[in-house]
Amino acid sequence: MSEQSVNEIDKKETIPSPPLELDSELVLEPIPEQPQDPNKIAIEERLPEEIDLADPELYFNRELSHLQFNARVLEQAMDENHPILNRLMFLCIFSSNMDEFFEIRVAGLKSQLEYSREKNGPDGMHPKKVLGLISEHAHKLVRRQYRILNDIILPKLATENVKFIRRTVWNEKQAAWVKRYFRDNVLPIISPIGLDPAHPFPRLANKTFNFVVELEGRDAFGRENGLAIVPAPSSLPRLVKLPDEVCEGGDNLVFLSSIIHAHADQLFPGMTVKGCFQFRLTRNADLEVDSDDIGVDLAGALRTELQSRHYGSSVRLEIAENCPLHIVDSLLKQFDLEQQDLYRIDGPVNLSRLMAVLELVDRPDLMYPPFSPGLPRKLASSGGLFEAIRQRDYLLMHPFESFSPVIDLLSEAAKDPSVVAIRQTLYRTGSRSPIANALVEAARNGKEVTVVIELRARFDEAENLALASRLQDAGAIVVYGVVRHKTHAKMILIVRREGADLTRYVHLGTGNYHAGNARLYTDYSFMTCDKEIGDDVHRVFQQLTGMSKELKVKKLLHAPFTLRDRLLEMINREAENALNGEPSRIIIKVNSLTEQRLVQSLYKASQAGVKIDLIVRGICTLRPGIKGISSNIRVRSVIGRFLEHTRVYYFYNNRNPKVYLSSADGMDRNLNNRIEVAFPLQDYKQTRRVKKELEYYLTDNTQSWILQSDGSYQLSKPRKGEYRSAQRALLSELADNTR
Known part of the structure; x- marks a missing residue:
């Protein structure tokens, strides 16, 4: 980063004030505790020697604490010291975080109740009680999220000439353009489904965007008055940018939901559309690969399980705020959900899709300015990374310092004729990433490349399966770690012939080998050729790729x-x-x-x-x-x-x-x-x-x-x-x- 850029940032007062109140509602409220025996002395009043350190009063509930983290992320959207598009990003991140919270954590609690496997945590709270409290707090957070969007973020963006044009305010030119867009891009691929005994309720995949439409009249087959489901094709963008010729300037965006809603009558010719309401169903997305049943084919078992991820049990229904009660009740019954699982939404049902704004709108002035990650002088000016690491250990902190030395180390190793072997663990990296490319090149160049890929890295399973196939095709040895233990360690071991000796070069990190994450996450990278650390990493890889008793390591934990x-x-x-x-x-x-x-x-x-x-x-x-x-x-x-x-x-x-x-x-x-x-x-x-x-x-x-x-x-x-x-x-x- 240039000195000028640093000075500009330093001059800007980054003074996050307490969260701006949209109302008197307390967002980051205390975590509720288990009801206590009225005859029991409060823990604050007891003598230390009278307290059992396993007492549930000493522990907060894990899931409610997780929900509080999401609340802190949401509050970043209120922080006026973040540029406005970054504030929108935090709103999207909150939405994505809540999706995963319901898909995994809420789904897990519901499964405990369904299969009578209830298990209280250290806080002593029963899963049913936890679910009730999650619902109470999550509803408050979601209401706040949409008030922030509608009352603060969108109006602020509008003052910056980034406008979301709702269907109720389209002018004649805009309405005509949208109508053509619907005719040419939406109508040919959308498939409305009328519900009757011959057309059962469609099996909707997890988090897909849908409409429930209430109809009146009689169709060509004599069917009258009923409901229809309109799944929005996943191939369609959720945001569409209007051309300049139909707008007065600036960036003007239209929601796909507005486009479909405005033309719902064209999906049901001759029928009267009484109401059109967007909704989204969240399902259990946690994979349940049984370690005892997969035999030696973890990859095969995971591929099979991935097919069912989209159709797990229902955990949450998000639906338009104005949807009539009888339709809501019908959907809750259809999805076997309770009232506490219902979230009425005042806006788009999937705010994480608003991340598309960053691609549609070229407004760098509304985001944090870019910066150049640092690079230690000796690492940049040496005669190569192996030479630099031989002289001293290097510690880097991303994203403030560059991740490129990690990529360059592998790329240099792939080409270096003195390198004889490379071993690496991969948790999240991408099948076409620079790291993957370097490993493929190394294998094709005749190096002994062994990669431990954690196939069960949540929501990256499909990407990791593709990565495994690509590496195997290049000639690398790919293993999937240990069946009952996820491989989360971040390690690279490079063996290089130097004279009559073999020297081990090591990279160890706190984060994933993902160049994109390295620009967004704070993580440490450590590079060394310390002999004992190299020996330790070698032993850990022996345990991961082979079978042995526990091998003692000297310096690593x-x-x-x-x-x-x-x-x-x-x-x-x-x-x-x-x-x-x-x-x-x-x-x-x-x-x-x-x-x-x-x-x-x-x-x-x-x-x-x-x-x-x-x-x-x-x-x-x-x-x-x-x-x-x-x-x-x-x-x-x-x-x-x-x-x-x-x-x-x-x-x-x-x-x-x-x-x-x-x-x-x-x-x-x-x-x-x-x-x-x-x-x-x-x-x-x-x-x-x-x-x-x-x-x-x-x-x-x-x-x-x-x-x-x-x-x-x-x-x-x-x-x-x-x-x-x-x-x-x-x-x-x-x-x-x-x-």
């Missing part, structure tokens, strides 16, 4: 074997130091924190006097601020321009700090049911650097939400002239740098 227990040991060591009067400190930055033993260990450390700072972007079941239990624990969530994705574990370790970076969050699945690694920073300068970057987050007072002991989140309020943003500081310090 390896889930599900050593990572959790070593983290607990380091937490306990800080507690011992505090009890012995030694200085102690713990800082953990993760996406989510739910693992009960980890939480209990942090409670004990807090009781011992350890100062603990937790930077938890999303779900946090730990309850801070309880006297005698967690009074030394502070929890904050930072939500900003980039998605926080780094995982860092920092321990003061009696003046000899230990820092581990990892692909693993503090969750049950990461520590107990996945293949994960955490890697140490061995260079003092790198350790000090990461500590400094953590402090940026701990002192952020513009995009930090502080978790309260009642489960509510409060947005930090900076004093005038004391505005601190972690992401802005990192952007200024690392982007386009020549260190």
Whole structure:
């Protein structure tokens, strides 16, 4: 990033004020607790020795905490310090997040009830109670989402000459153009379905866009008065840009829903359309590949399961706000849903599709300015990446620093005649990505290429199957990890012949090998040729691709074997130091924190006097601020321009700090049911650097939400002239740098 661009950003006051109130409704309200025995003393009033650290009162509900994260994302659409198109993006991201929340989390709770497999979490709340509370809070959030869209975002865009033209205000030229568009592009491919005994209700796929139409009159076969379903073809764009000749200037957009609604009568000639109402059905989209039934063909089992993903059990119905009650009730009955599963919508039923605005509207002035990621001088000016990494380890932080060295390392290895083997794990990357291209080239050049692809990376399964086929066709060896454990570790191992020796070059990261994500997510990349780390990574790959007893690793922490227990040991060591009067400190930055033993260990450390700072972007079941239990624990969530994705574990370790970076969050699945690694920073300068970057987050007072002991989140309020943003500081310090 140029000095001028950095200065321009610094001059702009990024001062997120508290969420602008559309009404008095509290959005980030406390997480409800289980009703307590009236004869039981409140946990805040008990002595520490009287409290069992497994007491449900010490834990927030996982799903409700997840919903609160989505609420914090939604509030970014209210933050006037984000450019208006970025605010629209946050609204779309919230919509997409809620889709996945219903597809996976709500669907899972419903399945527990359906199959009588109810299981209370550490908070002790029954799934049925959780579903009721989710419905209550989700309805509030969705109502707020559409008020933000209709009352703030769309009017603000209109003042910038980006207009969404509703059918009720089309002028004569616009109506004529839309009519031709409908005739030429929509009518030929749309298939209305009248409902009667010969035309049963169609099987609608997950999240497809549909209309329910109420008809009056008698058709050519004598059928009269009824309902019809009109599925909107997925091939049609959900937003259409009107040509300049029918508008007065600016960018003018029309919703596909408006186009179909305005011409619904043409779909049913001779009938009277009494009403046309858009709706969308959300289904269970969690794949259930049975590890005991798949034999040796995980890919085949997954392909079969993918076919049924679109037709899982119903979990949510979104429908136009003005749809008559008798039609709504008919649809609820058809989809076997209850009233709490119904969401009446005042606008388009799928706001995530509004992301198309960014492609249709060329208005860079309404978005964050682009920047050039930084690149350390020695890495850029060396005689090649292998030479640079031989001289020292490199630590990069994306997106502030470039992801290109990771791609270049693989590309260089693919061409280098001295490279004899490449091994890599892939979780999300894309079948035609630069990473995939480099691996294909390496295999075609005769390298021994072995790739561990996690086929079950949620919603990337089909892409990963395509990637596996492409790599196999190129001659690479492809394996799918371990059946009952997802491979989530991010590792590259390159073996290079140098004289009479074989040298191992390693890349380890906290995020996926996805160039697009590297521009949007904050993640660390670490490159080294340290012999012991190379040996460790080699052993982890041996376990992934072969079959062996647990192999001891020297420097890495390896889930599900050593990572959790070593983290607990380091937490306990800080507690011992505090009890012995030694200085102690713990800082953990993760996406989510739910693992009960980890939480209990942090409670004990807090009781011992350890100062603990937790930077938890999303779900946090730990309850801070309880006297005698967690009074030394502070929890904050930072939500900003980039998605926080780094995982860092920092321990003061009696003046000899230990820092581990990892692909693993503090969750049950990461520590107990996945293949994960955490890697140490061995260079003092790198350790000090990461500590400094953590402090940026701990002192952020513009995009930090502080978790309260009642489960509510409060947005930090900076004093005038004391505005601190972690992401802005990192952007200024690392982007386009020549260190």
